[in-house]
Amino acid sequence: MKQRLALLLAAVMAFFTLSATAAPQRVVSLGGPLTEIVYALGAGNRLIGVDQSSTYPEAAKALPKVGYYRAFSLEGVVALKPDLVLASDQAGPPQALEQLRRLGLRVIVLPSAPTLDALEQRMHGVAAALGLRNDGRAMVTELRKQVDALAAKQVGPTRALLLINRSGNPEGAGIDTSADAMLKLAGYRNVLSAQKGYKPLSLEGIAALKPDLIVTSTASLAASGGLDALLARPGIAATPAAKNRRVIVMDDLLLLGYGPRLPQALRELKAAPALARQ
Amino acid sequence: MAAKIARWRTPAGVLTALIAVLVLLMLLSASSGAMHIPLSVLPGLPFSAEGPDEALWRSVLMDVRLPRVLFAALAGAALALSGAAMQALFRNPLAEPGLIGISAGGALGAVGAIVLGGGAFIVLAPAAFVGSLVATIAAYHLGRRYPGMAGLLLAGVAINAICGALVGLFTYLADDNQLRSLTFWNMGSLAGASWPLLAGLAPWTLIVGALIARDWRAMNALLLGEREALHLGFPLKAVRRRLILLTALLVGPLVAATGAIGFVGLVVPHLVRLALGADHRWLLPNSVVAGAIALTLADWLARIAVIPAELPIGIVTSLVGGPFFLWLLAQRRH
Numbered sequence: 001m002k003q004r005l006a007l008l009l010a011a012v013m014a015f016f017t018l019s020a021t022a023a024p025q026r027v028v029s030l031g032g033p034l035t036e037i038v039y040a041l042g043a044g045n046r047l048i049g050v051d052q053s054s055t056y057p058e059a060a061k062a063l064p065k066v067g068y069y070r071a072f073s074l075e076g077v078v079a080l081k082p083d084l085v086l087a088s089d090q091a092g093p094p095q096a097l098e099q100l101r102r103l104g105l106r107v108i109v110l111p112s113a114p115t116l117d118a119l120e121q122r123m124h125g126v127a128a129a130l131g132l133r134n135d136g137r138a139m140v141t142e143l144r145k146q147v148d149a150l151a152a153k154q155v156g157p158t159r160a161l162l163l164i165n166r167s168g169n170p171e172g173a174g175i176d177t178s179a180d181a182m183l184k185l186a187g188y189r190n191v192l193s194a195q196k197g198y199k200p201l202s203l204e205g206i207a208a209l210k211p212d213l214i215v216t217s218t219a220s221l222a223a224s225g226g227l228d229a230l231l232a233r234p235g236i237a238a239t240p241a242a243k244n245r246r247v248i249v250m251d252d253l254l255l256l257g258y259g260p261r262l263p264q265a266l267r268e269l270k271a272a273p274a275l276a277r278q
Numbered sequence: 279m280a281a282k283i284a285r286w287r288t289p290a291g292v293l294t295a296l297i298a299v300l301v302l303l304m305l306l307s308a309s310s311g312a313m314h315i316p317l318s319v320l321p322g323l324p325f326s327a328e329g330p331d332e333a334l335w336r337s338v339l340m341d342v343r344l345p346r347v348l349f350a351a352l353a354g355a356a357l358a359l360s361g362a363a364m365q366a367l368f369r370n371p372l373a374e375p376g377l378i379g380i381s382a383g384g385a386l387g388a389v390g391a392i393v394l395g396g397g398a399f400i401v402l403a404p405a406a407f408v409g410s411l412v413a414t415i416a417a418y419h420l421g422r423r424y425p426g427m428a429g430l431l432l433a434g435v436a437i438n439a440i441c442g443a444l445v446g447l448f449t450y451l452a453d454d455n456q457l458r459s460l461t462f463w464n465m466g467s468l469a470g471a472s473w474p475l476l477a478g479l480a481p482w483t484l485i486v487g488a489l490i491a492r493d494w495r496a497m498n499a500l501l502l503g504e505r506e507a508l509h510l511g512f513p514l515k516a517v518r519r520r521l522i523l524l525t526a527l528l529v530g531p532l533v534a535a536t537g538a539i540g541f542v543g544l545v546v547p548h549l550v551r552l553a554l555g556a557d558h559r560w561l562l563p564n565s566v567v568a569g570a571i572a573l574t575l576a577d578w579l580a581r582i583a584v585i586p587a588e589l590p591i592g593i594v595t596s597l598v599g600g601p602f603f604l605w606l607l608a609q610r611r612h
Contacts, residue, residue, distance in 0.1 A: 197454055
């Protein structure tokens with residue numbers, strides 16, 4: 001009896017200490033997809049700072065920026081006096097997360113891999129770190145349901161090319177990229193499956209690969225000088241995708257982030273326009 | 279008034295003034311940043327901290343900022359000293375440590391470590407150091423066959439080109455994550471500063487720096503010309519070998535720890551030379567202090583320009599140093 005009482009007491013105490021530490025109110029998020037999850041969980045008002053890759057939703061853009069998550073400013077984070085730091089496992093510089101911990105901050109590192117499993121871990125992780133009661137389970141269930149429904153919808157054998165342009169020269173996404181994972185999840189065949197990572201396009205090669213569909217991001221399109229300029233590029237112009245103007249343009253974070261808007265991303269990808277006119 | 283200024287412009291006077299500026303700047307830099315620490319509490323902070331605010335200030339100051347401020351001063355001093363030594367050795371105002379492959383070799387080592395070895399600091403720093411040392415030694419040995427400095431210079435150019443090409447190749451092979459690490463390494467950063475790093479680098483830098491400065495007489499003799507220096511009794515070949523090796527030993531670990539920070543090594547010695555003339559007895563110590571000032575200032579600006587984020591320091595050194603140097607050159611013409 002006595003032992004049981006002690007156990008109960010311990011459990012109650014554990015509950016109280018947990019709930020005391022479990023509801024952080026000043027959160028800094030290092031990674032766009034994590035920021036999105038915080039907002040999707042309805043806890044956006046607890047964010048006091050984000051990194052520069054946090055471009056969605058609109059409200060995130062107004063928050064103080066502590067630098068790009070791969071090179072965030074240690075002091076910048078500390079100065080915001082957060083009681084929780086959510087970080088992608090790609091956040092850096094390498095020793096900075098450790099230094100945050102040494103300064104007494106609670107740092108939760110979450111996987112950044114472009115897979116459904118990792119996304120679920122991110123959702124559970126963020127919800128648990130925020131001390132939300134349902135642990136993000138509702139969100140994950142909903143995600144599974146929508147993704148499964150979308151997966152059932154066939155898109156036909158479409159050869160897709162995913163273009164990213166950050167510097168003026170379009171680069172194609174090969175395997176081992178979140179872009180490739182996204183194409184596969186949507187049911188497309190990546191024409192660059194022989195290549196690893198992002199590489200500058202070989203214009204001859206692209207014409208030879210004959211993609212039926214070109215997928216690109218908003219920022220990439222802007223860097224390429226707009227849709228018409230992109231499709232008029234030598235090599236690209238000769239592809240079936242360019243001739244039929246089958247191009248999907250999506251917001252960068254939506255397309256590459258593997259965040260909570262994954263179902264929306266899949267939906268937009270699958271609704272591949274037969275003819276994109278402008 | 280003029281006499282007063284003239285007396286003030288003695289090398290020793292300038293050195294004193296520069297040291298004073300450096301100390302003030304370091305205090306200023308330590309007190310400001312994303313987290314504001316009032317100057318009034320700053321001096322006492324390392325010894326005691328009362329209240330929650332003070333405790334946080336103290337840990338930020340002691341764990342994050344102070345190592346960084348000291349590291350900036352140390353790196354700036356070493357870069358400027360090595361720049362001055364290289365300019366004397368090559369008898370060329372464009373010389374800097376990068377000329378003999380130190381930076382390019384370091385970059386190659388670091389990039390190789392990022393792409394092949396995952397890029398943890400434990401792997402990256404030694405790889406960068408070994409890279410810079412190997413590149414320098416290769417440049418020296420290949421260049422030795424030509425008489426004088428021309429051979430070393432040409433070998434350095436070739437080594438730089440090869441390292442650059444290999445860095446390009448690694449960049450091509452890199453995946454998305456590695457690519458982003460590479461970009462940040464190339465822009466340089468002092469964010470890696472920590473007490474253990476300082477504990478290793480500070481004594482090393484002081485000793486190697488002192489060994490370089492010991493050759494100031496040979497550097498002065500070289501001002502007259504290589505033949506003249508030989509006739510004055512300086513064993514030029516030994517001096518050359520020693521200075522090149524020492525420079526690689528001085529700058530290699532820095533490049534490894536900070537990435538590529540340009541401009542300081544090239545420009546700071548020129549600034550001092552413009553102000554004081556080329557006597558290395560005074561040029562070297564003044565360059566050391568001026569280099570420390572330059573990088574401390576750049577780091578301070580990098581930290582306060584876009585609070586709460588930070589600018590890469592390599593951008594700041596070139597962006598602020600470039601126009602300042604041009605302005606100084608324009609002044610001289612009158």
